[in-house]
Amino acid sequence: MAAAARATLNKPDELVFLPLGGAGEIGMNLNLYGYGGKWLIVDLGISFPDETQPGIEVxxxxxxxxxxxxxxxxxLIITHAHEDHIGAVAHLWPRLECPIYATPFTASVLRLKLAEAxxxxxxxxIEQPLGSRFPIGPFDIELISLTHSIPEPNALVIRxxxxxxxxxxxxxxxxNPLVGQTSDFAALTRLGEEGVxxxxxDSTNALRAGEAGSEADVRESLIELVGRYDNRIAITCFASNVARLQSAAAAGAAHGRQVALVGRSLWRMEQAARExxxxxxxxxxxxxxxxxxxxxxxxxxxCTGSQGEARSALARIAANDHQNITLEAGDTVIFSSRVIPGNERPIGRLQNxxxxxxxxxVTDDEHFVHVSGHPARDELxxxxxxxxPKVALPVHGEARHLIAHAQLAEECQVPQSVVIENGEMVRLAPGPAKVIDQVDTGRLGLDGKSLVALEGGAFKTRLRMTFNGSAVATVVLDxxxxxxxxxQITVHGLIGEDAEDTMGLTRAIERAVNGLPAGSKTDDEAVREAARLAIRRSLNNSIGKKPVTEVHVVRV
Incomplete structure (x- = not known):
């Protein structure tokens, strides 16, 4: 498969697109464009684990x-400084070792993250001005300023x-984005006349009618809302939404309150914004x-923690585990953010x-406290x-978002739309667009200080232990x-560990080993497998579980 991909991509007269992350999902964007024997990476982001990925941080x-x-x-060029576009750089750059291109605010955020690493x-x-045009190998890049929920979001024209x-x-x-430039409609119009x-x-809001809404309207609403409450008020939002930080500050000032940042990522964004x-x-x-x-x-x-992140400031405050801040009966927390798909459970736990x-x-169900940073159908x-364009290729969305985006593009008279998933390589030009290859993809998880393959044996073993427990036995023979x-046997997560609870397993192992043919009794592997199967069968018969089982054979 890799050999076929390399042969295809070496065609110097074809432009291809290959998403390794972010197509068919929201988060961990990693896109590649291939042309003239070279590759351009666009974005290198993270996502967050769910309950099926125990011990994984990102x-x-x-x-x-x-x-x-x-x-x-x-x-590698970074479109903007959100974690799902920039968060993996410090983890993955040592594997890539290529120059990175970014606009000033994004470069500031990146430097802070790289310094920590x-x-x-x-x-x-390589810092590039807003609206600039510059080469990266055989790719002629132009930045077009748009608006989003962070300063300096850039569309890339890749010629x-x-x-x-x-x-x-x-x-x-x-x-009226409040922070940063408005969208450069003149550049988009010129591009359309040139030909694309x-x-x-972006497909995130392809199912949503109308427009996303303006940050200016959220500011007015927050100022009014903060005036309703006494005692301590906390607002949680995405740390990268500098306009929302500014709006929260304005709401506090309007009602005679001093405003504090609680959470490291907020201070990092504040520093980059002031720079x-x-x-x-x-x-x-x-x-x-x-x-x-x-x-x-x-x-x-x-406060950080709008998505229910376990280590965030708000989560620690809610657990009464923050070293400085407490919230009491009569205080108020305003969730000035949207629920990212997949985060419903941790957010619900935190709010409860x-x-x-x-x-x-207070959430957006009770009051107008948030607007999305992604285009709704009218904006698309x-x-x-x-x-x-001649072709629409939706990304940054789950399957239903991509399909809805493709259908909308066709309604807008785009001649062709192509819906793909991670690993599908598309020839974009010369047209028509077509999936020409499939490459292997996967996911890595930050497990403590190490990156582990989530499809790998070690992590799969952890999942089996999570759901089925584990058992370790020692068999001593001459x-x-x-x-x-x-x-001797120890069982974790299934039964008690005293002698009475494990005696049945001990006897099952004893019967299995004694029942082996004489020749097999001198074979450590045969003894090990007989004991392992005895444990798993016994526990399956008694409690319906087959634990991850290891047997140590000791010869004396």
């Missing part, structure tokens, strides 16, 4: 396909000798330590935990009217296979 697309072609990598001086970050692609990144058309072979675009002039005029935020000393009706907290403490929880239609002592 997950990301496996970059092996790109890493195996390290010498052919022209570079000890990679700041190893990585070549090659074979054709031109608009890679939208995450975007919407916000007429394919639009590779690039995006919080000019906003007073300095206070620390959690300072907020703890203020009367409860004189402080407003901005707060409610049990007597804290008032307008984009297609401006750009008029050289002829005679048992010298009763087998």
């Amino acid at each position: 997950i990301m697309a496996d970059p092996s396909f790109a890493a195996e072609r390290k010498d052919e990598l022209a570079g 000890g990679l700041l001086h190893a990585v070549d970050i 090659t000798g074979a054709g031109t692609v608009l890679h939208t990144g995450d975007w919407k058309f916000d007429p 072979d394919a639009l590779v675009g 690039n002039g995006y919080l000019d005029g906003t007073p300095p935020f206070i620390t959690p330590e300072a907020a703890a000393e203020l009367p409860r009706d004189e402080v407003l907290l901005i 935990q707060l409610a049990k403490r007597g804290v008032t929880v 239609s307008r984009m297609y009217q401006l750009v008029r 050289r002829r296979g005679k048992l010298l002592a009763l087998p």
Whole structure:
């Protein structure tokens, strides 16, 4: 499969697109464009695990396909600084070792993350101005400013000798984004007149009618809402939404409250925003330590944890485990964010935990506290009217989002739409667009300090242990296979560990070993397998579980 992919991609006159992450899912974006024997990587992001991935902190697309072609990598360009587009850089860049291109705010965020990982001086970050045009190998790149829920979201115009692609990144058309530039409609119009072979675009809200809405409207609503409540107020939002931080600060100031940031990622974003002039005029935020000393009706907290992340500031506050901040009955938490698909359970747990403490929880079900950063159907239609591509290729969405996006593109008179999943390689130009190959994909998880393959044997064993428990037995025999002592066994997660609970297993092992033919009793592997099967059969018969089982054979 890899050999077929390499042969296809070496055709110098074809432009191909290959998503390794972010097609058929929301998060961990990793896209590649191939042309002229070179590769351009667009974004390198993370997603977050669910309850089926115990012990994993974050997950990301496996970059092996790109890493195996390290010498052919022209570079990595980051469209914007959200975690699902930038969060895997510090983890995966050592496998790629290519230059990184980003606009100033994104570069600032990236430098902070790389410094924490000890990679700041190893990585070549090439900062590009907004709206600039520059080469990356055989790719001629132009940045077009759009709006989103973070400063400096960029659509990429990727021009090659074979054709031109608009890679939208995450975007919407916000007429008043409060922070940063408005969308560059003139550049989009010029691009449409020039001609676009394919639009590779955001599908997150392809099922939602109308428009996403403006940050300016959220600010007015938050100012009014904060005035309704006494005692301590906390607002939780995406840390990267600098306009929302500014709006929360404005809401606090309007009601005589000092505003604190609670959560490391908020302080990181605040630093990057001030370095690039995006919080000019906003007073300095206070620390959690300072907020703890203020009367409860004189402080407003901005906290991480809007998605129920277990290690976030709000989760620790709800568990009464934060070193500085507490919330009590009569306090209020405003969830100024959307629920990312897959995060419903942790968010629900967090909100219930707060409610049990007597804290008032306000979400977008009760009040207007959030607008999405992604285009709804009217905005998607307008984009297609401006750009008029020959092909629509939806990404950044689950299957139903991609299908809805493709259908909308056809309604907008786009001649062709192609719905793909991770690993499907599409020839974009010369057209028509077509899936020409399939490459292996996978996921990596951050497990403590290591990256592990989530499809690999070690993690699969952990999952089996999670659902079926584990058992470890020791069998001591002489050289002829005679048992010298009763087998010893420890079972985790299934039954008690005292002698009475395990005696039945001990006897089952004893019978299995003694029942082996004489020749097999001198074979350690035969003894080990007989004991292993005896344990699993016994537990399956008694409690319906087949644990991960290991047997140590000791010869004396």
